[in-house]
Amino acid sequence: MTGSQAESTDPSDTTGAPAHGTRVTVLGLGIMGQGVADTLLREGFAVTVWNRSAQKATPFAEKGATVASSPSEAVEKAEVVVSVLFDADSVLGVLDEVADAVPADAVWVQASTIGLEGTARVVDRAKAQGVALIEAMMLGTKAPAETGKLVMLAAGDAGLIAKAQPVLDAMGSKTVLAGPAVGNGTALKLAANAWIASITAATAQSIALTQALGLDGDLFLQAIDGGASDSPYAHTKGKSILDREFPASFALDGLRKDLGLITEAASGSGVATTLLDALRAAYADASEQGHGGDDIASVYEAFTADRA
Template sequence: MTASSPKIALLGTGTMGAGMTRSLLRAGLPVTVWNRTVEKARPLADDGATVAESAADAVREADVVITMLFDADSVESVIGDVADAIGDAVWLQSSTIGPDGTARLARLADERGLTFVDGPVLGTKGPAEQGKLVMLVSGPADAIDRAQPALDAMGSRTMRLGDEPGRASALKIVANAFIGTLTAAIAQSVALAESLGLDPADFTGALAGGASDSPYVQVKGKAMIEGTTEDAQFQLDGVLKDLRLARGTAEQQGVTLSLLDGAVEAYDRASGDGHGSEDMAGVVAAFRPAG
């Protein structure tokens, strides 16, 4: 750590927030964390983080405040309560909330005199823990520059998408619409192979190394086939939330919704059957025959 290392406050220590915290600490940045359920944040003290009892305590001395919460309502509630304590810090908003949610929070920042950067991330639990996320950012260039040490610690690269907040969140929705739909398509083929009496591993094996292959085909396909969806890299209910955001955005833009409608239906059905806290690969349950 150097004298110029920015002090980081990270609000929200769920799966992604905890991994991001550890990556920041590995880079030598001082980090204070807060979580609504403080017990979930306390293990990060063993990694070197300071655990704050309140969000206001977490942000008071920070140079960069990162929010990694579930939705726009959660972020708005927390930041609304602590805005006066944030002061001149850069607010790096990393929760997935879509363009409309980002517009809401940008207005809040303007009203409260906060420096706002739209900063969602691409990646799941593993990349968050490894500091290999793709950092998507849009906002004032000087504010992004101030947050760059944190961005570098958490990500393998940073994509700057302009000065206008919302562009980064728009790209995040585009990417997650693809990821969620792709995983549902893998699940459908796994279930179809099973129903035909095939070894579903032959499906993923047939694609391996070819033009249609991807890491998701192999990793998510394996989890579906082996039934190891309890270890959530990207929680199914989180994907469902993001796909609903994508569907709403697509509808506003007049984009045909056929695939998004089907994907939302599948994840919703799997969540309703009790798989919401599992990895997104648990969507395979929506495609398997009932009973």
């Protein structure tokens, strides 16, 4: 399911219904939230944004969004609310603040990676407050968020998902239905992010090893190119590693947070954490070298032979 192009609608006109018939509020304007808001504006939705640090929200007024001064103001006319916040406490705090402002017929799309326990807490809080909640985990990083090419991992009531589907279609290239319970999407996202953490660290390690053995690191990427072990992601992160430039598409400390949630989920379900423990150590090493705000490809710095 691909994002559809808007008909002749001015995204800055929030007085009437947009082409899609949906008013969307985006709560949280980090890397992913900014990309999602840009995509929804481009697709012709009437978008309202809010961010705790107001300076991140201000530029969206020039792009045609309504910038709210509080989360309650942001959601008061929303038909779909998309929360893209950092952790469970952030989501719970905003839910508490907006409980009386969320329209009765609005659908809240929880898109923050907050783990199984955090998701359970949010589900309980939303139920107590009468907020209709589904989840749609976003699989992808900055560029897919900005271009509507995320993979959406949706879970929850089928009717609510259907109501939010035009928004999910705009955000992503496809929607994978993970299950009927909010939390199924989170479980799938944790498994997927374990893979992302693994393949990024493995790419970094192999390039570092290739270089340490006296060869050009690009030879590793050439060797796997087109073969059974190849991955487009290895080439994307590999280029960043070879250039030794790490503009954040997925911040390393954000993945470290996710790895903690993944380890917690694995431990609770009887899955050995041997590899996860090693990954957490590698990403922690890179973070301690000052790369916490850089892209996850900077895990390379944990493997380099020329470390100071």
